[in-house]
Amino acid sequence: MQKAIIDDISSIADGVAALTLVGAGEPLAAWGPGAHIDVTLPNWLTRQYSLCGDPGAEDYRIAVRRERLSRGGSEYVHDHLRPGRELDISRPRNTFPLIPAPEYLFIAGGIGITPILPMMRAAVTSAAAATLVHCGRSMPFADELRREHGDRVRFGRPDMAELAAGLGPETLVYCCGPEPMLAAAEAAFPADRLHVERFRPRTRTFAPDTAFEAVCARSGRTVPVEADESLLNALRFAGFPVSSGCREGVCGSCELRYLDGEPEHRDEIGAAEGRLYPCVSRSRTDRLTLDL
Structure with missing residues (x-):
């Protein structure tokens, strides 16, 4: 995590506020086009925002649209955040990188x-x-x-x-x-x-959820995952500190490496080979071995 201070907030369009963030004591981590960060708001909600400033600058810029049916994030940003407020933010992640092309x-x-x-x-x-x-x-x-x-x-x-x-x-x-x-x-x-x-997952239909076991290779533990719970929740309940953000398969913060088994990928990112997102992904096999 990083500590950041809101340096400026300005309106850039109807219902859209741009926030400039600077490092609180330490320089902010470098990033590239397409990256986003998790922002932990003072109301305990965590939201993901794309970085839309200059990667060569020392500050970050994000833009937040006030959602008509806000779940508490955008409304809080618009109504309560002010310059000078300190925020906890993640290091940048990039699931939407710019590939070199002519x-x-x-x-x-x-x-x-x-x-x-x-x-x-x-x-x-x-x-x-x-x-x-x-x-x-x-x-x-x-x-x-x-x-x-x-x-x-x-x-x-x-x-x-x-x-x-x-x-x-x-x-x-x-x-x-x-x-x-x-x-x-x-x-x-x-x-x-x-x-x-995508900022929100598509509406898609999957096979009915079934129970499976998550074998955690490095710890030697096996975690049962019931049909009515996510792999992420099962791991966290078992004491594994897996990061999480959107819990919708969009942000990529919970990425894990798997070693054996066949995951059912339900994310919107397009998991890389050997990777999965446990907030939404499940297993097509009775056992799924994870690098945990």
């Missing part, structure tokens, strides 16, 4: 611009061809984008079919925003060229 198409909807902002800046700095389409009822950082990138940025609802038809042979597409926009992008662009980040 050309990029970025598509952002609303607050989905936050991970895209530093990507666009990095792409332009690297001399790659880069285009950004930004849409939504509220478009945070619109003035900043116009000032920095001029006609590389288009505003308005994207026509996915038209964009896909004009895609260059080496163009990578990065997309973040509301679910209907992401689903349209997944239907229009080649899967091997498209990278998306």
Whole structure:
């Protein structure tokens, strides 16, 4: 964890506040485009926010949209946080990294611009061809984008079919925003060229949950996981201090390495080989061996 102090809070769009965070005594950890942090709020809630400032700067910047049906996080940020407040934050994690390419198409909807902002800046700095389409009822950082990138940025609802038809042979597409926009992008662009980040899990159907055993290789313990509990909860109840954030398979904070067995991946990240996210993932086999 890191200690940070809120240096500034400003309104950047209707219902969207940008917070600048500085290190409290120690420099903040380095990060790259696409990274996010966990923020532990004084009301004991933990929320994940994309870093949307300059990776070369000493401070962090995040942007928080006030959710109409807030679960207590965004409402608290807007109504109670003020400059000077100290916060506990995680070190940056990146489950949405910018892969080097000669050309990029970025598509952002609303607050989905936050991970895209530093990507666009990095792409332009690297001399790659880069285009950004930004849409939504509220478009945070619109003035900043116009000032920095001029006609590389288009505003308005994207026509996915038209964009896909004009895609260059080496163009990578990065997309973040509301679910209907992401689903349209997944239907229009080649899967091997498209990278998306979701802030909420999709509604999907899985096989009924069944009980299994988690074999913790390094500790020599076996933890039973009942059908009505998550692997994460079973491990934590057994005394294993597994980190957790969103508990929805979106943030990546609970990543574990597995050694044997066949996990059923239910995350939205796309777990790397040999990795799983125990907040949502289960096991297709009776036993799943973990590096714990």
